[in-house]
Amino acid sequence: MRGQRSVRPVAALVPAVAVGLLLLVWASVSDRIAVVSPSGRKLSVNRRPVPQSYLPSPQPDPLEQARRRGEQSGLDLSWIGDLLAWAVFLAMLVLLLLLARWVWQHRWRRPPTPSQTDAEVLPEARVSRALSEDAPALLAAIGDGEVRNAIVACWARLEETIAAAGLPRLRHETSAEYVVRVLHRLDLDPRTIGRLAALYREARFSEHPMGEDARAGAREALERLHDELRQSGALR
Structure with missing residues (x-):
């Protein structure tokens, strides 16, 4: 168009x-x-006058009369x-x-040079940054309340932090599968991720009492994850 x-x-x-x-x-x-415009000059030649008796009486010309009337009126x-x-x-x-x-x-113009823009932040980098900012709140959630509820609350906050960073949950994924998948994308130790996920499943679906050792294990796993992120440069 x-x-x-x-x-x-x-x-x-x-x-x-x-x-x-x-x-x-x-x-x-x-x-x-x-x-x-015509100059109006006419060429005149001296001739002997002819007696009027020998000349026929001229008939008036309408065009000539109109031309003379125009000349007399001065219309040019x-x-x-x-x-x-x-x-x-x-x-x-x-x-x-x-x-x-x-x-x-x-006309043809040279295309403008694109201005330097910041590189787009990858989703993994956004998740790492979000975990860095939310690390104190995650550790505080583990130490708050009963052991089972504390582990479940910490995992739920971990899920919300990842989703807010731009990596949504797939339809077929459970909460545990979703968090584990994202943490694996951050290239973290799968053993630490597996331990934290196992403690969440035990707290979420089991009915037996859970002691403080489970709370300590969840806190230790979460701290190791933060240490790995810090070593990779994601956390400062």
């Missing part, structure tokens, strides 16, 4: 310039337009040709200027 719109001005100017040239040529060669229409010629000339000049302006506006 943009290319078609840019061609329309040229398509309109070319016929207009052609018509103007034809009018100018017609005005210059046509006998109907008097571009230069030769300026109309000059005006028309100048009008055509000025119209052609305006059209040429518009055409030159269009060509100048649509």
Whole structure:
């Protein structure tokens, strides 16, 4: 659409310039337009007068009478040709200027150099940064309340942090499968991930009492994950 719109001005100017040239040529060669006013001088030759008795009485010519009446009234229409010629000339000049302006506006330009932009942050980097910022809250969740509820709450917060960082959960995934998959993408120790996931499944689906050793194991696994992220440069 943009290319078609840019061609329309040229398509309109070319016929207009052609018509103007034809009018100018017609005005210059046509006998109907008097571009230069007649001087009115006549060539006179001395001849012997002929007696009026030998000459037939001239018949009045309507055209000659109209011409004489125009000369007597002083009406000179030769300026109309000059005006028309100048009008055509000025119209052609305006059209040429518009055409030159269009060509100048649509001339080839070197494409601008793209400005330097920051590289797009990968989803894994966003997850690592989110875990770094939320590390104190995750550790605090493990130490708050009963052991089973504390581990489940810590895992739920871990899931929410990962989802907010831009890696959504797939439809067929469970909560444990989702968190484990994302943590594996961060290239962390799979043994530490597996231990933390096993403690979550035990706290979530078992009914037997869980002691403080389970809380300590979950805290230790979470701290190791943070240490690995720190060593990889994700945490500062």
